[in-house]
Amino acid sequence: MANGVFIHREDSIYRDTPAVRYHFPRQYLGRAQACIGDWILYYEPVKVRQSRGYWAVARVESIVPDEDQPGMYYARVEPGSFLQFSTPVPFMVDGEWVERGLLNDQAKLSGRAQAAVRPISTQDFIRIVNLDLRDEDELLPRRDAPENRVREEGPAFQFEDRERVRQLVSRPLRDRAFRRTVLDAYDARCALTGLKLINGGGRAEAEAAHIRPVEANGPDIVSNGLALSGTVHWMFDRGLLSLKDDLTILISRHVNDRDGIAPLLNRSGRARPPSRGADQPHPLFLGWHREHCFKA
Numbered sequence: 001m002a003n004g005v006f007i008h009r010e011d012s013i014y015r016d017t018p019a020v021r022y023h024f025p026r027q028y029l030g031r032a033q034a035c036i037g038d039w040i041l042y043y044e045p046v047k048v049r050q051s052r053g054y055w056a057v058a059r060v061e062s063i064v065p066d067e068d069q070p071g072m073y074y075a076r077v078e079p080g081s082f083l084q085f086s087t088p089v090p091f092m093v094d095g096e097w098v099e100r101g102l103l104n105d106q107a108k109l110s111g112r113a114q115a116a117v118r119p120i121s122t123q124d125f126i127r128i129v130n131l132d133l134r135d136e137d138e139l140l141p142r143r144d145a146p147e148n149r150v151r152e153e154g155p156a157f158q159f160e161d162r163e164r165v166r167q168l169v170s171r172p173l174r175d176r177a178f179r180r181t182v183l184d185a186y187d188a189r190c191a192l193t194g195l196k197l198i199n200g201g202g203r204a205e206a207e208a209a210h211i212r213p214v215e216a217n218g219p220d221i222v223s224n225g226l227a228l229s230g231t232v233h234w235m236f237d238r239g240l241l242s243l244k245d246d247l248t249i250l251i252s253r254h255v256n257d258r259d260g261i262a263p264l265l266n267r268s269g270r271a272r273p274p275s276r277g278a279d280q281p282h283p284l285f286l287g288w289h290r291e292h293c294f295k296a
Helices: 026-034 122-132 163-168 171-185 230-237 258-264 283-292
Strands: 004-007 021-025 039-044 053-065 072-077 083-089 117-119 207-210 225-228 241-243 249-251
Touching: 004 026, 021 026, 026 053, 026 072, 026 117, 039 122, 053 122, 083 122, 083 171, 171 207, 171 225, 207 230, 225 230, 230 241, 230 258, 241 283, 249 258
Parallel strands: 004 039
Antiparallel strands: 004 117, 021 072, 039 053, 053 072, 053 083, 207 225, 241 249
16 A cells, blocks of 8 residues: 555546546556555646645545546545545645655656656655644644644654544544635635624634535535535435535425525525635535435
């Protein structure tokens, strides 16, 4: 097993669904197979406008051929392992490369940085994960360090103790990271009502709702999330509300006070989309909600 970096971009010609599967050509098969059973980082190239850099982690479950396209393969993501970073990590921090293994003997960036699938050392992997999971969120225990600085002093974290891996599958960590990414994407505003209520302590009233729930192997990615006010969240989870793929709001015939609910929802009859197109609710998850949860 080995850690890796998978490059993904929104306008990719490949059939990627990052939280579910990664599409790649045969030339990267050996590198991808080495990652089976271990964690990889998703990376968005610097040439992409407003690149997110290293923006998510996932564990590779298996590699299967693409039956529709000879010479292409899918790396399947282990259900429940995908985690989108609340704060993506850039390629460089304070003028230093965070993925040190890409440097050549002259400390210059090597051609390995262009590879769509590449191995990454345990030390580099841990460094990047630590840069996202910050002290103020109390998501992971870390040594004291200035925020967003790369540190080399002290012993490198060893994967043998699996502490960082255990934390990556921690539900409290995931819930807090998911809430932050979803509320940031929707500007803390309920997607179905348009309400943006902030309490005296500065905390948003809106909650982060999974479209396909965790219990049904729903991933912790913004495109599987909605920012929803409490009552609307309750109704969505119980199948009294849902969304079409074009974000048209669906109201179940089981709602006993339809006339009371309708005025609370957006006048447009559609959910407000997030600011970033890639974060929009994915049809894969919306379809699951309509089929398995919505009480038409």
